[in-house]
Each structure stands twice: as structure tokens, then as C-alpha cells.
């Protein structure tokens with residue numbers, strides 16, 4: 001048992017346990033990865049015969065010259081920049097506050113986490129009602145402060161802001177919970193000795209808390225980035241199956257969806273998928289590198 | 298059931314044998330202790346009996362039947378591991394009954410058997426508890442009960458008492474002895490604590506350096522150690538050893554006779570150094586100076602200097618001054634001569 | 646001292662305000678659901694209608710075949726989760742306790758599937774499923790998610806934490822690998838398994854893009870897909886739309902409130918992995 005040499009019999013035995021996972025992941029994950037790369041370099045592709053013709057980088061050249069794709073990339077990055085830093089700062093702030101009021105912490109944590117477990121599509125539907133130009137609550141609140149109403153879902157200038165506000169709200173709970181874990185794993189004696197040395201709460205925060213939770217902050221940042229690069233569901237709902245007024249809400253995944261599902265242009269869609277893959281791969285590699293070298297669980 | 302090892306070798310890495318050419322027999326109904334320092338190969342030997350390890354060379358025989366190729370589940374053994382071997386998600390009752398469940402016993406039957414075994418190891422009032430709620434000693438007893446559940450031919454215990462405090466260890470070792478005598482089951486008990494081994498076993502096997510150093514009755518180990526390793530490993534006090542040449546100009550040399558010439562090392566137990574000669578001692582002593590004396594209770598431990606080396610002595614009651622020169626005598630039963638390879642020369 | 650107290654009060658108010666913002670959309674959803682369309686469109690908005698029209702839920706439920714959608718969602722969620730847990734438990738066991746050739750290689754190959762954005766895979770998977778004529782079937786909704794390396798990875802960590810002696814003890818007690826896995830290892834690691842199960846239930850229930858793409862037959866829609874296309878059926882009847890959203894959201898909220906402990910545990914264990 002312990003010292004037995006690995007035999008064919010044991011390998012076969014183990015493969016029986018692995019087979020279901022290996023077969024399914026091969027068909028639905030490994031093969032598609034390769035297949036997407038291949039599709040993305042075909043010049044022509046026939047869906048019905050599943051045959052491609054001609055190899056080249058025409059599809060990437062197409063993306064390179066397509067203003068719509070430029071818009072998608074630009075919007076995606078605006079979205080990431082709009083969501084990630086704000087989300088990290090707000091959730092850290094709330095986590096700190098929750099730690100301060102430990103008695104009601106559980107209750108508030110439950111409330112803050114609610115959006116995270118709900119369907120993006122369904123709750124986005126609710127937000128279309130909140131965002132409504134004429135009857136929406138949001139514009140009503142603006143009016144209370146004597147501000148002019150905003151066409152949240154109709155004015156192309158506000159499209160990204162609309163998406164960003166919703167997405168921060170939707171995913172805040174996850175970051176709060178993970179920040180709470182990090183905050184509570186900072187050894188208490190650090191704070192004790194710091195307060196004996198006369199450090200103010202703010203000094204304690206910047207000199208102890210921030211450096212010690214920085215690995216978590218970093219990981220959350222990357223995770224939030226990866227999730228934000230893939231934004232799709234809310235756009236679909238907010239703009240009724242379009243990418244917003246004048247395509248102002250076009251993102252990489254929406255572009256992929258549009259090319260693939262609406263225009264049936266599989267090769268360009270695959271090229272867009274490949275671009276997304278590269279972006280996310282870079283983020284993941286960065287994350288792995290940092291968690292290996294700087295994070296100690 | 299009788300257990301026999303025939304030319305067993307085991308190597309974890311190709312360049313070094315962890316056990317080398319082991320041959321021994323454990324008789325039916327005996328309790329044998331495997332004793333030795335850490336890393337001596339005790340657990341390895343036990344795992345070879347259990348079938349968790351497969352020997353690199355040689356045969357394992359149960360009642361003369363070759364079981365070398367048999368897996369652990371077919372060998373009809375019960376085993377208690379050093380740590381963590383209970384199933385943490387089950388109650389005491391279900392832990393004990395688990396092997397029976399695997400063997401497809403009916404529920405009523407296995408619970409009845411579990412209750413009986415629980416009584417044997419005195420945990421019958423804990424049956425419904427989760428095992429995490431038990432003390433270390435209770436957990437060990439449950440593990441013993443579970444090992445006994447299938448009515449095994451052999452019971453293997455790997456340092457079952459190592460986690461317990463001194464008192465509980467004493468109690469538990471008596472209990473294991475009691476259970477073993479009640480069930481008459483062939484038992485192999487691993488420990489690195491020599492006094493534990495001396496107290497409960499029929500025979501003791503001392504393992505060190507990939508080999509059996511000695512395999513005999515407990516008192517034999519003490520009275521007639523096979524070699525220098527056993528002599529220094531067994532006993533509560535350290536063995537004094539020094540080069541034979543230090544005795545060359547003493548009359549003790551003559552008294553020892555011709556065996557003396559074969560010896561290279563002399564060993565004397567600290568408790569066998571006395572200040573008066575008698576029938577038990579050699580008639581010639583050596584002159585020493587008292588360096589230090591320390592007493593607690595009745596026992597005093599002393600340090601004598603003899604030709605520049607230091608000798609520990611315990612059990613002396615006569616009082617004398619520091620730095621005073623005295624003649625000390627060696628009791629024969631605690632005095633050994635070893636040859637160059639460490640063998641006890643008095644055994645021939 | 647009073648300054649500190651004042652700060653505390655301020656901080657608490659911020660916390661309460663934040664919580665109100667988090668909860669408001671849910672409240673607004675329910676509140677709008679029980680209004681008449683004209684009450685819903687009232688300015689200033691009414692917080693809660695004088696005579697809540699609870700019957701709206703019933704009417705909305707019948708405005709589209711929500712019974713059917715609910716059944717679809719249940720079938721897909723239960724089957725996906727069960728299949729994924731089953732395949733993952735088996736694989737995690739092999740990686741954690743068995744010895745075999747190519748273990749590291751296989752592990753590394755499938756580890757790459759964790760880094761791939763699933764959005765990228767929909768095209769080839771769509772092709773695969775249309776070629777095998779599985780479009781608009783439950784299998785199309787279930788199979789692609791019936792295995793997940795993320796789940797394998799997390800369970801393997803839980804299994805690794807169980808000391809090997811327990812495995813050896815079970816072997817001595819006569820248990821086969823299969824018996825050991827299901828009667829010892831799985832019960833010992835049940836809290837991790839429950840946590841992963843609930844997370845998968847939530848993500849499977851809420852999944853939108855894939856079910857939307859593989860179901861053009863309205864009868865095969867899951868709840869989120871149905872809700873997204875519900876606007877086409879009821880136009881601007883916001884109370885009905887909010888009622889429909891409630892159908893999707895409420896089951897997960899109930900699940901969450903009951904099993905919060907496990908969900909948080911799953912998030913904190915898995916969240917820092919990937």
C-alpha cells in the first residue's frame with residue numbers, strides 16, 4: 001500500500017475515478033480552447049460542415065480595424081477602471097466598519113451579501129425600473145436635491161456610469177467578506193503594541209492594517225478585474241438585447257456575443273474570444289505569481 | 298496466530314535498507330514489544346505485518362502460510378495507529394462497529410458486538426459520544442476496541458500510549474495487558490519507551506540500525522544484553538562505558554581472566570557500582586575520587602572520577618566527602634565486556 | 646470620549662445607509678410587484694401601496710409559462726450540481742489519495758481549464774451541441790457544467806487535510822477505495838462539500854448566457870432567460886416584470902438565509918483560489 005510501486009492496475013483504477021471529469025472537461029473545456037484558437041485563424045468557416053478554409057490572421061486584422069471592437073475594448077477598460085478601485089475601497093471601508101460593530105456584524109454582513117447570491121439578470125431588471133428616466137426612483141432622488149433628471153438607460157454618455165454603479169452594488173458583498181477574513185487574521189498583538197507605542201487609529205490603519213492585508217487586496221483586485229472583463233448579463237437586460245444607445249455599452253464579451261449569435265460570424269467571434277483569453281490569462285498569471293511570492297496563508 | 302519473518306528486507310530508497318534480513322517468530326498468544334530509538338524501524342516492521350508495507354525481499358508467514366502478497370484487509374488483523382486513526386465523523390459505537398459494517402454484519406449484531414467490546418475497554422458509558430469529545434486515553438481505548446471488532450488473529454499497536462500523561466500510560470498499559478490476556482490474541486506492541494516494554498511484554502525485540510539487536514524475555518535484556526547498544530538502551534540509568542586499557546594495570550584484569558584480552562570496551566551500570574565488596578561483586582575494585590554528589594529522596598546520584606574519565610553511580614547510601622579517594626567495586630550482574638563490534642563477551 | 650462616541654454614531658449611520666442601499670432594490674422589487682401599473686408610475690413614488698395586489702404574483706406567473714420555467718430551472722440546477730459534485734468528488738479523491746502514473750501531468754493539464762474565460766468557449770460548445778443535435782435539450786444545459794476543475798481543486802484541498810492514517814485504518818478495517826470514499830472521506834469533509842454544492846446551486850440557478858444561447862425553444866428556457874425575455878411578453882407592465890424577477894431571486898435568498906454559514910465558508914475557502 002504505502003510503498004507499492006505504481007502499477008498499470010493502480011493507474012487504471014485511478015483513471016476510472018478521473019474518467020468522468022476528464023471526459024467532460026476535455027469535451028467542453030480543453031477541446032474548445034484549442035478549437036477557438038483554430039477558428040480564429042480560419043479565413044472562412046462553414047458552420048454546417050464544421051470545416052474551415054485558409055489560415056491567416058485576417059480575423060485579428062479585422063478586429064484591429066473594426067471601430068466597434070475598439071469601442072468594445074475601450075468600454076471594457078473604462079468599466080474595469082470604474083468598478084474595481086471603487087469597489088475595493090468601498091468594501092474595505094465597510095469591512096472596517098463592520099469589524100467596529102462586532103455585535104451587529106453578522107446581520108449587516110447578511111444584508112450586504114444579498115446581491116451577490118441573486119441572479120444578475122433578474123436584479124438588473126429591477127434596476128431598469130430604478131433607473132427609469134420618468135418613473136425611476138433614482139431620478140426622483142436627484143429631483144429632491146434639485147438636480148436635473150438623467151437618461152440613465154437612454155443617454156449614451158451615462159451608459160458606462162449606469163453599468164458601473166450597478167456592478168459595484170452587485171459584487172460588493174464578496175469583497176467585504178474576503179476583506180473581513182483578512183482583517184481578522186491580522187494578529188491582535190500588533191495593534192496592542194502599536195497602541196502602547198501611542199499610535200493613532202489612523203496610524204495603526206496605515207502602518208499595520210494596510211500592509212498586512214495588502215496580499216488580499218491585491219488578489220481581490222485581480223479577481224474583480226477578471227470578473228469585470230467578462231461583463232455581459234446586465235448590458236443584455238438594461239438595453240433589451242442591444243449594446244446600449246449608439247452601442248455605448250459595447251464590451252468585449254458583448255462584441256463576441258454579437259458577432260457569434262447575432263451575425264453568425266464565428267471566426268471573428270473566436271478571434272475576439274482569443275483576445276479576451278489573452279487578457280485574462282495575463283491577469284491570472286500575474287495573480288498566480290503574486291500569490292506564490294507574497295501571500296502566505 | 299504465529300507470525301514469522303523470513304529474510305525480510307525493506308528499502309524505501311534503493312541505496313539503503315531500512316530493515317535488513319530480519320528473521321524472527323512471534324508465537325501464538327504472545328505479547329511482543331518492538332522497542333528501539335526513533336527511526337529504528339519499529340513502525341516499518343509493524344506495517345510489514347499489517348500488509349500496509351510490502352517487503353523488498355523475503356516472506357511474511359502467518360501460521361506457516363505465506364501472506365507476503367496479501368493486502369491488509371485480507372490478513373485478519375486489527376491495528377491501532379499512533380494518531381488520528383479514529384473516524385472523526387462517527388460516534389464511539391459506530392467507530393467500533395465500522396469494520397463489521399464493512400463486513401456486512403447486520404446492524405443489531407454489530408451494535409451488540411460494539412457494546413461488548415466497549416465494556417472490555419471500559420468505554421461502555423461513552424458509546425453515543427462523538428469521538429472528538431473523548432479524552433486521549435478514551436480515544437486510544439476506542440481504537441483498541443475497533444481493532445478487536447473483527448476478532449482479528451493479530452493485534453498490532455503502534456505507540457498506542459505515546460500521547461498520554463505518565464499516570465494514564467501506566468493505567469493503560471496494564472489494561473492492554475489485561476485485554477490481551479483475556480483475549481489471548483497475538484499482539485505486537487510498538488514503543489520507544491523501554492520501561493513500558495519491560496512491564497507488559499512476554500518478549501521484547503530491540504530494533505536498531507536495520508537489524509534486530511536482541512529478541513528475548515524482558516529480564517534477559519537487562520541481565521544479559523546481547524551487545525553494547527542493548528546494554529545502554531535498557532535500564533533506567535545510563536551505562537558507564539570506558540576503554541578496556543584503563544583496567545590494564547589493575548588486579549581486576551587478572552580476576553576477569555582470558556576473556557579480558559578479547560574485550561575493547563568495558564560497560565558498568567550506574568546502579569551496580571558499590572563501595573563494599575561482597576559475593577556479588579568482583580573482589581578487586583578501582584580507586585576513584587568523588588567529584589559530585591546529589592541526593593533526592595533516598596537515592597543519591599554521584600559522579601566519580603577514574604583515571605580522567607567520569608563514572609555515574611546511583612543507589613549508594615554511604616556518605617563520604619567530596620574529593621575523598623575511595624575504592625569502588627563492580628557488581629558482576631551489571632558489568633560487561635564488549636568486543637570491537639559491541640558483542641557482549643560474557644554471553645558465550 | 647464624546648468625540649469618539651460621535652464618530653461611532655456617524656460610522657453606524659454610514660453602515661445603516663449602506664445596508665439600506667443594498668436592500669432597497671429588493672424591497673422595491675416586492676413593493677412594485679404588488680402595485681397596479683398606475684400606482685407604479687406614480688410621481689412621487691409610493692413606498693408601499695395602500696392595497697397591495699398580491700394577486701399580481703399569480704397573474705404574472707400565468708402571463709408566461711413560469712411553471713414550466715421553474716421546473717426547467719430546478720431540473721437543470723439539481724442535475725448540474727449533482728453531476729458536478731459527483732465527478733468532482735471522484736476526481737478529487739484520485740488526486741488526493743491514489744497513486745498513479747501521470748498524476749501531476751493530468752493535474753496540470755486540467756488546471757489550465759480554470760484560467761479560461763467560459764465566455765470564450767461558447768462558440769465551439771455551441772457547435773458541438775448542434776452537431777450532436779442536443780440544442781434545446783436539458784443535456785445541453787447540463788453537460789458543459791457537469792464537471793468543474795475549480796470544484797475538484799477545492800475538494801482536493803479538503804481531502805488532503807484528512808490524515809493518511811485514516812485511509813490506512815479503513816483499509817485494515819476492510820474498506821475498498823469506493824467504500825472509504827463514500828463512508829469515511831465524504832462524511833468527514835461534508836462541510837466543504839456542502840459549501841461547494843450550495844455555491845454551484847447558486848451559480849447554476851443564476852446562469853444566463855449559456856442557457857440563453859442553447860435554448861431558442863421557449864419551452865426550454867430557464868428562469869433567468871425567461872425573465873430576460875419577459876419584457877417582450879408584457880411590454881411595460883413593470884409590476885409583472887418585478888414579480889417575475891421575484892420568482893428568480895426569492896429561492897436563492899431563502900437558500901442563502903438558511904445556509905449562510907456554508908456559503909460564507911465556501912466563498913472564503915474558494916475565493917482566494919481563483
Ligand SMILES: Nc1ncnc2c1ncn2[C@@H]1O[C@H](COP(=O)(O)OP(=O)(O)OP(=O)(O)O)[C@@H](O)[C@H]1O
Pocket residue numbers: 002309315333334335336337338339340341342489
Ligand atoms: N514511507 C516512508 N518513505 C520513506 N522512508 C520512510 C517511510 N517510512 C519510514 N521511513 C524511514 O524508515 C526509517 C524507519 O522508520 P520507522 O517509522 O519504522 O521508525 P520508528 O522506529 O517507528 O520510529 P518512531 O519511534 O520515530 O516512530 C526512518 O529512517 C524513516 O525515515
Ligand SMILES: [Mg+2]
Pocket residue numbers: 339340341
Ligand atoms: Mg513509528
